[in-house]
Amino acid sequence: MLPEVWSFLEIENGDLHDNACKMAAEARRAARIFNIAACGVIFGPCSSGALEELKWYGLHKIYLFPGEPPFSPEIIARSIHSATERLNPQFILFENNPSGSEVAARVAASLERGLISVCVEFESEDGEPLARKAVYEGKAHAVCSWAAPPPYLATIDSSALEDVKEKGRTEPEIVHEEVESGECLTGLLRKWEVGLSELDLSEARIVIGVGKGVGAEFMEAIDRLARSIKGVIGGSRIAVYNGLIPLERQVGTTGKWLNSDVYIAIGISGAPQHVMGIKEVKNIIAINLTKEAPIFRYAKLGIIGDLYEVVPELINLIEASSEEKP
Amino acid sequence: MRTVVCLKLIADPDIVEFDVTTEELGNIHTVLDPVDQYVLEEGLVLREKLGGEVIAVSVAPGAGDDILRDALLYGADRAIRLWHDDLRCADTWMVSQVIRESLDNIGFDLVLCGARSRDAGSALMVPALAHHLNIASATGIIDLEVGSDRKIIAHKKLTKGERETYSLELPAVLGIEEGINEPRYVAPFSRIYREGLRKKVEFLEVDITGLKGRQLVQNLRFTQFRPRVKVGIDISALSMQEKLKMMRGELGREKEELFEGSPEEAARKVLDKLREALK
Secondary structure (H helix, E strand, O other): OOOEEEEEEOEEOOEEOOOHHHHHHHHHHHHHHHOOEEEEEEEOOOOHHHHHHHHHHOOOEEEEEOOOOOOOHHHHHHHHHHHHHHHOOOEEEEEOOHHHHHHHHHHHHHHOOOEEEEEEEEEEEOOEEEEEEEEHHHOEEEEEEEOOOOOEEEEEOHHHOOOOOOOOOOOOEEEEOOOOOOOOOOEEEEEEEOOOOOOOHHHOOEEEEEOOOOOHHHHHHHHHHHHHHOOEEEEOHHHHHOOOOOHHHEEOOOOEOOOOOEEEEEOOOOOHHHHHHOOOOOEEEEEEOOOOOHHHHOOOEEEEOOHHHHHHHHHHHHHHHHHHOO | OEEEEEOOEEEOOOOOEEEOOOOEEEOOOEEEOHHHHHHHHHHHHHHHHHOOEEEEEEEOOOOHHHHHHHHHHHOOOEEEEEEOHHHOOOOHHHHHHHHHHHHHHHOOOEEEEEOOOOOOOOOOHHHHHHHHHOOEEEEEEEEEEEOOOOEEEEEEEOOOOEEEEEEEEOOEEEEEOOOOOOOOOOOOOOHHHHHHHHOOOEEEEOOOOOOOOOOOEEEEEEEOOOOOOOOOOOHHHOOHHHHHHHHOOOOOOOOOEEEEOOHHHHHHHHHHHHHHHHO
């Protein structure tokens, strides 16, 4: 039997979390490099749709830890620890986000095994597994090796992850495991979300950017748009000068650096200082009157048109479709 | 209440760079890890609220005296530097054991660390210390309340505005996130500053033979930054221009779509794109 690489797949309300698919692909990639079998580790109830989607990633086994979420990191780490002692995986991978890295660190500490964090790539040198990790926030890479025996633990840099599906579907074997119970030193009281009005720009999922093209009288409509799509309003420096947004909502080199899924640039031409702040955004949608606006070079979708016509139309559409849904 | 704050000495992250000729990190100017300013401040704030003392601890070579002296000037009661020459290439696990040994001698109610250092960023210190000491821990803390009944309520920052709230009891180890407070400014020759000038940084030679610690992770070498080669791309077949694009992470990016038409159609397109992006 091949040794295994485990990948911790996060679940949110029964569905796969943002990067869970990418972590499954990462397990497959590591499995290919070291010639071992890829496996997934899932905590909490998992919908059949999620399991169906995971079939595209060539996983060999999926370890399911059922139970009532939310799990505290301590419980997850303890469960992985005891499963590890029984099943002896070769690698355990986590995504480098706050919850993933905490679980990874707790597992590493309790197993007394090596953890290499913020890995960008795995290599194999003379049969020894090596990991390449970013230090000083990516100014250089360090090549590290695990000095302790397996399991080798690692957290993977989110920006290195990619969603690569296999050519065909495979049927992973589902293994049910037990969640460890017992007294915790740290109790998880509750999970909650910060309200939209207090949410920091760098944490928001959807950001609406306003620029010179937007007049003060139009901000009411922008507010309505933001509320209907649960977005946060930011903007360029001109918008701050015009008093449309407060200074801490400025996006760009002298303001906030975004990391959101969607950025809707409304009436922004795209000065380099502003574009620097949005280069990590996954989808940029730009609405601008001028065809030559530099922002269109960075946008996934560019709308050449009058924002005073497009935005009200967009609000109508969204409000109409949200009424349909329930 | 006795609070121990762990400070880390790192190369200034703003100016450090990889030196291609020597294949080592160059332009190293040691400073206090930026997150540890918040750690020290949180210790001082807790002392103001609950009384007790703040002790700064750092595992660092001689240059570490500077950051510890600064901690004294900011108002820490004691500052202790721990070092042994064999610790130069130590990993987090070794360092956590060194701190643990010293904590036994110092005594503590609460230990504060940075959640994630700016250089290696392994975020391992808090769970490792909690494991050695067998006490409660939480990391990534953005908001903290310590009651007089030795109970702690701590809020952890996750991504995208999500938060988790933990309850734990002293003694505990906490990992502090940047932005939990506003580090103070201590005016030169103010009362606190002058009192700090009178204190001395203590030095403890660490006895490593007693530590069971082998290294768990070994740092072999430093190399230049290089983004991961995406699946299905053959580097040797790329032109120079495409290679540069790859370095910037732009290769294989979808072609942008420009749309010009009636507002209704445009709005429909934006909505479709939004749905697709959030799926």
